[in-house]
Amino acid sequence: MKPDPSVLLRRRIVNYCMLVLFTVAIVISIGALTAILWKLSFSGLQAFSPDVFLKSTPAPGSSGGLLNAILGSVILIVTAMVAAIPLGVLAGTYLAEYGRTSKLGDVIRFCNDILLSAPSIIIGLFIYGIIVLPSKHFSGWAGAASLCLIAIPVIVRTSEDMLRLVPDSLREAGVALGCPYWKMIVKIGWRSARPGIMTGILLALARISGETAPLLFTSLNNQFSTLNMNVPIASLPIVIFQFAMSPYKDWQNLAWAGAFLITITVLGLSIFARQMLSTKRRP
Amino acid sequence: MSTSMETMAGPVGIVNNGRVPETGKADFPLPSGIRFEKPFRILTRLSAILIISMMAGIFILLALESVPVFHKFGFSFITSSSWNPVSNKFGALASIVGTLTTSFIAVLFGVPLALGSALFLNELCPFKLRSTLSTMIELLAAIPSIIYGMWGLFVMVPIMSHFIQPAMIKHLGHIPYVGVLFQGPPFGIGTLTAGLILSVMILPFIASVSLQAFATVPASLREAAYGTGANVWEVCRNILIPFTKTSLIGAIMLGLGRALGETMAVTFVIGNAHRLSVSLLAPGTTISATLANEFAEAFGDTYIASLLALGLVLFVITFVILMITRLLLLYDKRRIPI
Numbered sequence: 001m002k003p004d005p006s007v008l009l010r011r012r013i014v015n016y017c018m019l020v021l022f023t024v025a026i027v028i029s030i031g032a033l034t035a036i037l038w039k040l041s042f043s044g045l046q047a048f049s050p051d052v053f054l055k056s057t058p059a060p061g062s063s064g065g066l067l068n069a070i071l072g073s074v075i076l077i078v079t080a081m082v083a084a085i086p087l088g089v090l091a092g093t094y095l096a097e098y099g100r101t102s103k104l105g106d107v108i109r110f111c112n113d114i115l116l117s118a119p120s121i122i123i124g125l126f127i128y129g130i131i132v133l134p135s136k137h138f139s140g141w142a143g144a145a146s147l148c149l150i151a152i153p154v155i156v157r158t159s160e161d162m163l164r165l166v167p168d169s170l171r172e173a174g175v176a177l178g179c180p181y182w183k184m185i186v187k188i189g190w191r192s193a194r195p196g197i198m199t200g201i202l203l204a205l206a207r208i209s210g211e212t213a214p215l216l217f218t219s220l221n222n223q224f225s226t227l228n229m230n231v232p233i234a235s236l237p238i239v240i241f242q243f244a245m246s247p248y249k250d251w252q253n254l255a256w257a258g259a260f261l262i263t264i265t266v267l268g269l270s271i272f273a274r275q276m277l278s279t280k281r282r283p
Numbered sequence: 284m285s286t287s288m289e290t291m292a293g294p295v296g297i298v299n300n301g302r303v304p305e306t307g308k309a310d311f312p313l314p315s316g317i318r319f320e321k322p323f324r325i326l327t328r329l330s331a332i333l334i335i336s337m338m339a340g341i342f343i344l345l346a347l348e349s350v351p352v353f354h355k356f357g358f359s360f361i362t363s364s365s366w367n368p369v370s371n372k373f374g375a376l377a378s379i380v381g382t383l384t385t386s387f388i389a390v391l392f393g394v395p396l397a398l399g400s401a402l403f404l405n406e407l408c409p410f411k412l413r414s415t416l417s418t419m420i421e422l423l424a425a426i427p428s429i430i431y432g433m434w435g436l437f438v439m440v441p442i443m444s445h446f447i448q449p450a451m452i453k454h455l456g457h458i459p460y461v462g463v464l465f466q467g468p469p470f471g472i473g474t475l476t477a478g479l480i481l482s483v484m485i486l487p488f489i490a491s492v493s494l495q496a497f498a499t500v501p502a503s504l505r506e507a508a509y510g511t512g513a514n515v516w517e518v519c520r521n522i523l524i525p526f527t528k529t530s531l532i533g534a535i536m537l538g539l540g541r542a543l544g545e546t547m548a549v550t551f552v553i554g555n556a557h558r559l560s561v562s563l564l565a566p567g568t569t570i571s572a573t574l575a576n577e578f579a580e581a582f583g584d585t586y587i588a589s590l591l592a593l594g595l596v597l598f599v600i601t602f603v604i605l606m607i608t609r610l611l612l613l614y615d616k617r618r619i620p621i
Binding site: 011012014015018019021022023024025026028029030032033035036039040043086087088090091093094095097098099104105107108110111112113114115116117118119120121122123125126128129130138149152153154156157158178179180181182183185203206209210211212213216217220237240241244245252255256259262263266267270271274 | 314316317319320323324326327328330331332333334335337338340341344345348395396397398399400402403404406407408416418419420421422423425426427428429430431432433434436437438483486490514515516517519537540541543544545546547550551571574575578579590591594597598601602605606608609618619621
C-alpha cells in the first residue's frame, strides 16, 4: 500500500513545528540563566571594591561595604550547619539502617519529603512562634535555628539515599565478624557513603546560603557588626533585600555586589557538590 | 525484606539482645564497644523523631496562634478581601487569590518550557551538549530566590512596562471577555510579572523530574516506534509522554507546590497591594509576599495572629499539593527531589 502523500506531508510539518518549539523552549530556559548571570556579573562587578569586605553597611549617601552582613551570614550559617549536620546524618542513618521498613520510618520519610519542599517562610513563622515570641526579641539564635530547620531535611534525604546505596553484603560481612551494629554503621556505612553524605551537606549549605524569607522575622537586621547571637544580626540576603528595594543608587549598587557574592558562592557550592558525586565513586 | 531491621538488629541479638548480661560478666568475650549499641540506636531514633516533631510543631503552632483570628472573623477571614491593620479588620482573600493566580501563570508558562526543554534534551540534543545543558537547567534551581527577585525588579519590570504590557493593552485589551485581564496602566510590577518569574523558577524542577522519568522508558519501546517509521514528535507524543504520565503530573504538581510558597522573588515584583483586581497587570499580593512585607513591622495581637493564620492557610495548601505530588511520584518509584 502506498502511503498518502498528504498525510506524510502533514506528519512532517507537525513534527517540524514541534521540534522548533522544543528548541525554542530550551533556548528560553538557557537564555534566562544566561540573562540572570550576565546582569549579575555586569552590575555586581561594577559595584565591587575592597570596601565591600572592609566596611559596614552605610547610611544612604555615604560609602560603605557589606562587612557586617557577610560576618552575620557566616555566623548564622556556621551555627546552623553545626547543629544540622549531626542531626541530619543521624536521622538519615536511622531511616537507612534501623528504620528501613518500620512504620515510624515511613512516617518520618513522609514528613521529611514535605519539609523538603515546604515554603521556607513557614519555617520562619514557626521559629518566630517558638523562639522570638517567648523571648520577646529578634535574635541571631532564632535566625540560625530557622536555617538549621531548612538544612536538616536536605541532609536527611541525601544521607539516607547514599547509605541505601551501600550494598547489604558489606553490612553482613561486618556483623558476621562480630562487629556491633553501630560500629558497622560508622565504620562501613558512613565510610563508604562519605562522598555522598558530603554532597548532601554541601547542597544544604548552598540552600541556606541564599535563604532570605525565614530570616526576615527571626534574625532581622543590624547596622553594626556583632558577634552576639542574642541580638538581631545582619545577614547578606536581608541586606540585599533592604538595599535593592531602596530608592538610593549607592545602596542598590551594594545590593548588586552582595547578590553577585551570594550567587558565586551558591553556584560554586552546588557545582562542586555535583562534581564530587560524579567523579568520586558512588558507594 | 519483610521483618523490620529493628527487630532483627543483626547478630548483635545473639549476645542477649545487645545488652550486657546482667551478671556483669559474660562467659565469653563480648564484642568491643557493644555497650554503645543502645545509646547509638536511641540517638539516631531521636534525631529522626525530631523530623516528625518539626512537622507537627509547625501545624500545632500555626493552628493555635490562628484560633483567635478564626474566632473573631470566622469564615470571612477567607472570603473577605479587606485587609486593614488600622481598623483591625483582616480578610485574606486578596492574598489567597494572588497566590493562586501567580502560581497558575507560573504553571501555564513553566510547564511547556520545562517539558519542551526536557524533550529536547532527551530526543534532539547532540550527545556532547547534553550534560552541559542539563546541568545549566539544574543551576536555575540553585540560584537563590532573592536573586530572581532583584533581576525581576531591575530587568524584567522595565521591559514589561515599556514593551510587553503596552503591547498587551493595545492588542489584547479590547478583546471581549479576555480583554479585562489586560487593562489598566503598564506599571511593570504586578501579578503577570510575578507569575512569569515564578515560571522560570519552577522550570528546573519540572524539567529534571521529567528527564529522570524519560530515562526510565525502555529503549526497546522507543526503538520499536522509530523502527516502524514514527518521527521524533510521534515518539514523544505516543511513547514518552504516555509512558511517564504519572511522573509528569507529579512533576507539574511539584512545580505548583514550589510556586505557591515562593516568597522573595514574588515580594520584589508583585507590588504588595491588598486589592482584588481582574487585570493581571495590576499590582497584587500573595500570602508569602504579605508575610515577608508586613510581619516584622506588624503591631497588635490581632495583626500578628492574622499573619500567622495566613501562614497556616499557605501551609495547608502546599501540604495538600505536596502530598499529591508524593503519591504520584511514589507510584513510579520516584521521590520528591531536593
